[in-house]
Amino acid sequence: MAHAEAIPxxxxxxxxxxxxxxxxxxxxxxxxxxxxxxxxxxxSPVPIHGMSEAMGLKLSRITFIxxxxxxxxxxxxxxxxxxxxxxEYQTVVGGKPFAAWEPFTPIIFELGVLLSAFGAVFxxxxxxxxxxxxxxxHKKERFLRVSDDRFVLxxxxxxxxxxxxxxxxxxxxxxxxxxxxxxx
Amino acid sequence: xxxxxxxxxxxxxxxxxDRSGGMLWAALSFVGLALIGVAVIGALAGDVxxxxxxxxxxxxxxxxxxxxxxxxxVFVMLFRAVEAGWSISVRRQFENVxxxxxxxxxxxxxxxxxxxxxxxxxxxxxxxxxxxxxMNPAYTEGDTIYQAKAAYLSPLFFYIRLVVYFAxxxxxxxxxxxxxxxxxxxxxxxxxxxxxxxxYVGMVVGAFSLLFASTDLVxxxxxxxxxxxxxxxxxxxxxxxxxxxxxxxxxxxxSMGRLHVLFTSEHQxxxxxxxxxxxxxxxxxxxxxxxxxxxxxxxxxxxxxxxIRKQPGTLWVIISWVLPIAHFIxxxxxxxxxxIRRSSAGTAFVCVWLILVHIIDWWxxxxxxxxxxxxxxxxxxxxxxxxxxxxVGLLIRKVAxxxxxxxxxxxxxxxxxxxxxV
Numbered sequence: 001m002a003h004a005e006a007i008p009x010x011x012x013x014x015x016x017x018x019x020x021x022x023x024x025x026x027x028x029x030x031x032x033x034x035x036x037x038x039x040x041x042x043x044s045p046v047p048i049h050g051m052s053e054a055m056g057l058k059l060s061r062i063t064f065i066x067x068x069x070x071x072x073x074x075x076x077x078x079x080x081x082x083x084x085x086x087x088e089y090q091t092v093v094g095g096k097p098f099a100a101w102e103p104f105t106p107i108i109f110e111l112g113v114l115l116s117a118f119g120a121v122f123x124x125x126x127x128x129x130x131x132x133x134x135x136x137x138h139k140k141e142r143f144l145r146v147s148d149d150r151f152v153l154x155x156x157x158x159x160x161x162x163x164x165x166x167x168x169x170x171x172x173x174x175x176x177x178x179x180x181x182x183x184x
Numbered sequence: 185x186x187x188x189x190x191x192x193x194x195x196x197x198x199x200x201x202d203r204s205g206g207m208l209w210a211a212l213s214f215v216g217l218a219l220i221g222v223a224v225i226g227a228l229a230g231d232v233x234x235x236x237x238x239x240x241x242x243x244x245x246x247x248x249x250x251x252x253x254x255x256x257x258v259f260v261m262l263f264r265a266v267e268a269g270w271s272i273s274v275r276r277q278f279e280n281v282x283x284x285x286x287x288x289x290x291x292x293x294x295x296x297x298x299x300x301x302x303x304x305x306x307x308x309x310x311x312x313x314x315x316x317x318x319m320n321p322a323y324t325e326g327d328t329i330y331q332a333k334a335a336y337l338s339p340l341f342f343y344i345r346l347v348v349y350f351a352x353x354x355x356x357x358x359x360x361x362x363x364x365x366x367x368x369x370x371x372x373x374x375x376x377x378x379x380x381x382x383x384y385v386g387m388v389v390g391a392f393s394l395l396f397a398s399t400d401l402v403x404x405x406x407x408x409x410x411x412x413x414x415x416x417x418x419x420x421x422x423x424x425x426x427x428x429x430x431x432x433x434x435x436x437x438x439s440m441g442r443l444h445v446l447f448t449s450e451h452q453x454x455x456x457x458x459x460x461x462x463x464x465x466x467x468x469x470x471x472x473x474x475x476x477x478x479x480x481x482x483x484x485x486x487x488x489x490x491x492i493r494k495q496p497g498t499l500w501v502i503i504s505w506v507l508p509i510a511h512f513i514x515x516x517x518x519x520x521x522x523x524i525r526r527s528s529a530g531t532a533f534v535c536v537w538l539i540l541v542h543i544i545d546w547w548x549x550x551x552x553x554x555x556x557x558x559x560x561x562x563x564x565x566x567x568x569x570x571x572x573x574x575x576v577g578l579l580i581r582k583v584a585x586x587x588x589x590x591x592x593x594x595x596x597x598x599x600x601x602x603x604x605x606v
Contacts, residue, residue, distance in 0.1 A: 049605060059522070094482065102479050105472060 010183040013136040014040075014156040015168050016143065017176035022048055025151040028174040029054040032153065035170070039159040043143070043152040062123050069119025073112035081107060136182050154182065192445045192600060193591065200442065200584040209580035216574030220245075220291075223567040227302060227313075234563055235302045235313035236554045241567025243295045243315055244550045247401060248425065248543055248568070249575040250288025251418075254353065254394065255426020256281035259458075260360050261390065264383035267376075269598030270454065273446040276589050277430050277437075279364055280582045285357045287578055289350045291571050292401070296346070311555075316342070318407045329408050337407055345400055352393045356386040364590055371592035394419055405553045409489050413474035417549070420470050424463025425542040431455050432535040433579070435528050437588060446589050449526040450603050456525035456534075463538045464519065467545075468512035492552045499559040503548045511541040543568060 019025035022044075029042055033056040042051060085091070086099035096103075125131070137143045137154060146152045153176070155167055168179045192198075220242065227238030256278045263271045263278070295315065302313045303320070314320040318337045324330040330337070363379035366372070398418035403410065434447050434455070478486045493500040515534055524530035547568060551557075590596065 049603070052605070063522075094480070096480075102476050105476065 012157045012164070013182045013184040014154055014158075014162070015171065016137060016140060016152055016154040016180050016182050017168075017171035017174075018142055018145075018178040018180075019151040019153065019175060020177050022046075022151065024175040025153055026051065026054055028153055028171070028176070031170075031174050032155065035161065037155055037159050037161050039156040039162075041154055043137075043146045043154065045147055045149065045151075060127065062120065062127060065123030065127075066116045066119040069115035069117075069123075070112045073115035074108050076115075077108040077111035078104065080111075136184050140180060140182060142178065142180065193589070193596075197442060197444050198446070198588045198591075200437070200440070200588065206584070209577045209584070212573050212577030212580065214577075216570050216572070216577055219566040219570030219573065221570075223563050223570060224298065226563045226566070227298065228305075230563070232306065232311055232313050233554070233557065234561065235306060236315075237551075237557070237561040237563045238567055239295060239299055239302065239313060239315040240551050240554060241547075241561075241564045242291070242298065242571065243401075244543075244547050245568040245571030246288055246291030246295055247550070248546055249291055249571045250285070251422040251546070252426050252429050252575060253282050253285040253288055253357065254390075255422035255424070256430055257285070257353070257357055257360070257386075257426075258390065258423055259427060259430075261356070261383035261386045264360070264376075264379045265387060267380060267595075269595050270451065270602040271599065272593050272596050273443075273589050273599035273602075274430070274434055274451055274455065275593075276364070276587065277433050277583070278426075279361055280433070281426060281430055281579060282357050283361045284575060284578055284582060285353050287571075287575050289354065291574075292346070296343070316404060317553075318404065333407060337404060342400060345396065349393050349397045349400075352389055356382065356390060360386070365586075367593060368587065368591040371594075373594050376594065394422070402550060405550060406489065408485060411474055411478070411486065411489065413470055413477070416470045417467075417474060420462065420467045421542055421546055424459070424467055425539055427455065427459050428463055428535040428538045428542070429579075431459055432532055432539070433583060435532045435535075437583070439528060442588055445600055448602075451599075452528075452531060453522070453526050453604050454602075456519070456531050459531075459535065459538065460515075460519050460525070463542070464512060464515045468508070468516075471507075471511075471545075493548065495558070497558065498552075500548065500552045503544060507541070507545055507548065511538075511545060515541075543572065 017028070019028060025042060025044070026048060029051060032040060033054065042048075042055060044051075048054075081104045082099055085104075090098050137152075142150070143152060153171065155162060155171075157164075161167075164181075168181065172179050223238045223242055227235045230238070260275065260278045260282055262268075263275055299313075299315050299319075306313060308320075309322050310320075312320050312322065314323065317323050318330055318333075319339050319342075324334075335341075359382050360379055363375040363382070367375040395415045398415040402418060403414050431452070434443065435452070437443050438447050475490065478490060490504075492498075493504050495501060515538060518524065519530075519534045524534070547564070551564065
């Protein structure tokens with residue numbers, strides 16, 4: 001069958017395991033974490049309290065992005081207003097000094113908040129790699145039920161601990177009702 | 185993780201024990217009373233300035249003691265009104281601070297009596313040592329601004345209002361304390377509902393009473409001046425100092441091996457957010473709002489307040505610059521990181537710091553009203569420290585006298601499982 005050999009086998013993205021309930025996937029997440037996997041995720045129709053600890057997730061780096069936004073906003077607002085009011089366009093308003101910190105403060109606050117919010121929203125999108133137009137899991141019919149009543153744990157083939165046969169078997173042992181290899 | 189309330193509510197976890205702090209509370213209360221006594225003697229024996237300073241200092245100390253209780257009471261009512269579950273295991277410490285409302289009330293009554301004694305024993309006239317200068321007929325003679333406000337600022341009406349405030353605060357504190365401790369005894373769920381309904385009423389009545397009380401007790405010290413932000417400033421000080429004192433109490437109790445599972449770093453984290461929100465950010469927000477509007481409008485009858493406090497060469501102008509830095513910028517930066525809010529030492533340090541700058545803040549709010557005074561008098565130190573130490577001493581006794589948590593709150597399990605899911 002010469003023509004069959006001509007079709008290249010698609011590269012493997014990873015393995016997806018379906019769990020019937022929160023308890024089983026919560027326990028499985030503990031095991032996967034302790035087995036040293038790093039590139040994996042849990043998909044659930046509802047938020048699961050304690051899943052962050054079960055997965056061993058670290059605190060989000062978003063705080064540093066927000067902090068950078070706030071600092072930029074505060075320093076930018078100070079420079080902007082001193083530059084405009086005290087140097088470039090000196091205007092006497094109510095007999096007040098040109099470089100008075102009092103009227104600057106609300107602007108400093110507002111710009112700090114604005115850039116913090118930008119940092120929060122756009123930083124969140126960047127860290128989540130959004131917008132994401134394609135994901136290999138979406139090709140799986142079974143994965144659609146994750147928005148209804150199923151819980152899925154998927155381990156990527158890029159993970160150093162990934163093994164084509166052993167990883168799937170491990171997930172089966174952890175209580176997965178269905179284990180499937182996912183193509184990229 | 186599920187924890188059984190029975191194991192957590194064991195005796196060694198939720199009682200301080202009879203001996204703990206037994207000497208400490210007595211010593212602190214005694215020192216506090218002694219300092220108050222020294223201030224009073226200094227006033228009786230001293231000149232007119234010493235008499236005025238003693239009144240202002242004791243008044244500041246009394247208000248700070250009162251503010252702890254009011255702040256704690258607002259939080260108790262807030263937790264009750266929204267039926268907060270997470271805070272049930274720390275609520276008793278708020279209630280302990282709240283239940284000492286009578287300390288501040290008695291001290292304020294003492295200040296009123298001291299003013300009567302001092303003004304009757306010294307010679308009268310324009311400079312007589314009055315705390316509430318509008319009570320001095322020689323001072324208000326020919327003052328048209330006073331005459332316009334005389335109907336409200338009359339001594340008898342003032343004393344009646346004081347009694348009404350104390351009745352409202354005392355009634356609310358007693359009611360909230362009763363429902364909580366009664367539930368310890370009989371475990372009846374209905375006490376929670378009654379406390380919630382009382383909190384609904386108390387929020388509204390308490391807000392109005394605090395508005396008028398801060399006007400009478402603080403703003404009327406300079407009765408020419410007015411600011412609609414001052415009651416909010418007073419409110420911010422009450423909330424910030426009250427919760428800082430409660431968090432400090434909880435951390436000390438935990439360091440003594442109590443409150444295992446009942447006061448975890450999760451509870452501390454959320455309480456720290458409230459400390460940060462009220463004692464640091466809310467204070468800065470309203471203190472700045474008051475200043476900026478007065479600065480911008482530049483109307484003489486409003487600027488008088490900051491004119492006194494920005495006079496070069498006085499202590500007031502130094503404090504005017506110290507406060508935004510020490511009460512806002514430094515704690516804001518230091519208390520912003522999550523690890524500090526979850527560490528016992530870091531949070532305890534911030535709470536002590538915030539209580540100290542709160543004392544400076546209120547002293548700066550009240551004390552510059554003495555005409556011709558530009559700095560600190562030795563009576564200021566004893567007069568402010570006395571009431572604060574007395575309050576802390578009595579608080580230690582109160583904490584040691586009963587269980588550290590509500591014993592039979594039907595929703596205690598919610599507090600035991602509390603977590604910050606971030």
